[in-house]
Amino acid sequence: MVANSLRARVRAEMIDEIKAVARRHLATDGANLSLRAVARDLGMASSAIYRYFPSRDDLLTTLILEAYVALGDAVEAADDAVDRDDLRERWFAGCRAARAWALANPAEYALLYGSPVPGYAAPDDTVEPAMRPPLTLIGIVRDGLAAGQLTPPPAADLPQPVRDDLADIAASLSPGMPAALLARGMAGWTQLFGLISFELFGRIKGGLPHRDDYFDHQIALMADLIGLPR
Amino acid sequence: MVANSLRARVRAEMIDEIKAVARRHLATDGANLSLRAVARDLGMASSAIYRYFPSRDDLLTTLILEAYVALGDAVEAADDAVDRDDLRERWFAGCRAARAWALANPAEYALLYGSPVPGYAAPDDTVEPAMRPPLTLIGIVRDGLAAGQLTPPPAADLPQPVRDDLADIAASLSPGMPAALLARGMAGWTQLFGLISFELFGRIKGGLPHRDDYFDHQIALMADLIGLPR
DNA sequence: AACCTGTCAAGAGCACTGCTCTCGAATTGG
DNA sequence: CCAATTCGAGAGCAGTGCTCTTGACAGGTT
Structure with a gap:
């Protein structure tokens, strides 16, 4: 099956090339x-693309899925690179990694966390990477x-x-995870998403030159809210 | 000028009708x-629309601007309806009003706070209503x-x-507003945006049937962070 | 070496889009 | 009443996603 695998290899390369060009256009x-x-950028007829992706939405879905994986990898890698016992530093590392990835790949971030594409419905494959x-x-x-x-916050809250x-x-x-603690963790995640979105979508006030420091401080606020020790 | 005002009135009505239909399609x-x-819905030729809006982007801009005003009005009205001295209740009222407006007008909210439309650049008229x-x-x-x-948080934070x-x-x-307090207020606004976006864009999904209560609790967390007295 | 078979790129074509221009018809102000 | 302005409709251009058909090529088999 060496011959067949040649064809398969060419096909895989073609798919990679299409995705690469599509990512560039995405920006x-x-x-x-x-x-x-x-297709024009690749010097091929538009109809030829359909040999590799059944539809435009399908190509988009592939990009979305890979973007989720890339973001997830970035956050996890940042978390893993920190001493497991230094919780606060792990929190900072994870949040900063998410922001850094978003700033480096704004179009992909917008695809993941921006307004949903009207006709588009995310397939089930995306929910796990999204989590x-x-x-x-x-x-x-x-x-x-x-x-x-x-120390978990009082459940009476x-x-x-x-x-x-x-x-x-x-x-x-x-x-054993208390509901009240989970709520605060989710608040942290929500805040992270909001911070990145505001910064990326240009809705941040003009007079905030030190964005890194601002981000860190807002993230620190949530670390305090969660109760991560200083 | 009565005669002119007849034409002007018809024109104004036409503009309103176009916006109304456009809003419906937006959804x-x-x-x-x-x-x-x-244009089809209005029973007219597509070219006729251009008598009223110079371009599609211009129509979108009008809708965006009016949406900002509507959201701003809703939040302000909710705030004004509460005893001025009951700060916590005012905070809740404002946040709930924003969420209620977003849930009632999801497409418009997505237009305001979703990923920016690629080629589209928001004109200056929108920044004031957006604030x-x-x-x-x-x-x-x-x-x-x-x-x-x-009591403002310590500036050393x-x-x-x-x-x-x-x-x-x-x-x-x-x-006289301390920077540290402003930071927490902005955190509250960021959190509000994140909460609404997650709920609206379907990333909260199952397992959270009591969304109203969840929202209230998350908003309460931020009220505590800001220091609004209970 | 000759022969199927599956894969591929290309082109034509359909229905749709935003937008421009022109041409009559209607309405308005003088 | 007439000239000027405003308006709607239609044709047309360039672009889009997508389908279908046609012809070329490479794979493995006989």
Whole structure:
């Protein structure tokens, strides 16, 4: 099957090339990139693209999926590179990695976390990769609880219905995780997403030159809220 | 000028009708609504639309601007309806109003706070209306400080560069507003945006049936962070 | 070496888009 | 009443996603 694998290899290279060019177009055209333009850049007929991707949405889905994986990898790698016991530094590393990836790949970030493409429905394959970044951050909180470095907030803070909802999720993530703590971890993730989005989508005030420091401080606020020891 | 005003009135009605139909299409097609489809719904030729809006982007800009105003009005009205001295309740009212407006007008919210439309650049007219919702919330914090109900966080929390940046902004908003307090108010606004976006863009998914309560709790967390008295 | 068979690129074509221009028709102000 | 302005409709251009057909090529088999 060596001969067949040659053909398969050429095909794989072609797919990679299409994705690379499409990613480049993504940076300028966003979600409405043109298949024909990609084909033009590759010097091929637009119809030839359909040999490799059944539709434009399918190409987009592939890019989205790979972007989720890339972001997840970046956050996880940053977390892994820090002393496991230094929870606060792990939190900072994970959040900073997410922001750095977003700033380096703004179009892909917009594709993941911007407004959903109208006709487009995310297939099920994307939900698991999409959960990885937040789960990595929640994992830091979980470790802190397990290590006794973190005292959970009073459960009375949580209204009963939310406590029940979150208790189910918490149990599936990590046995013994208090709902109130999970709520604060989710708040941290929400804040991270908001911070990056505001910065990337240009809705941040003009007079904020020291964005890195601002980001760090806002992230520190959430670390305090979660209870990560200084 | 009565005769002229007849034509002007018809024209104004026509513009309103176009905007209304466009808003309806926005709900299904998002940012890539079709001028031709709008024209079809109105029973007119597509070229006729150009008598009223110079381009599709211009129509979108009008919708965006009016959406900002609507959201700003909703938040302000909710804030105004609450006893001025009950800061926490004002915070809740403002945040809930923003969420309610977003849930009622998801497409418009996506247009305002989703990923920016690729080729589209927001004109200057939009920045002032865009600032109204966050400024209303910051105003609550300012009032709390002025009334002495709110003790500002220690300035040492803020790294020097951020303190300087925020001090400039704070001074332009309200004299005497501490930078550290402004930072927390901005964190609250960021969190609000993140919460609404996650809920609206479907990234919260299953396992959280009591969304209202969840939202309230997350907002309460930020109220605590800001220091709004219970 | 000759012969199928599956794969591929290309072209034509359909329905759609934003936008421009022109041409009559209607309305308005003088 | 007439000239000037405004308006709607139609044709047309360049672009889009996508489908279908046609012809060329390489793979493995006989």
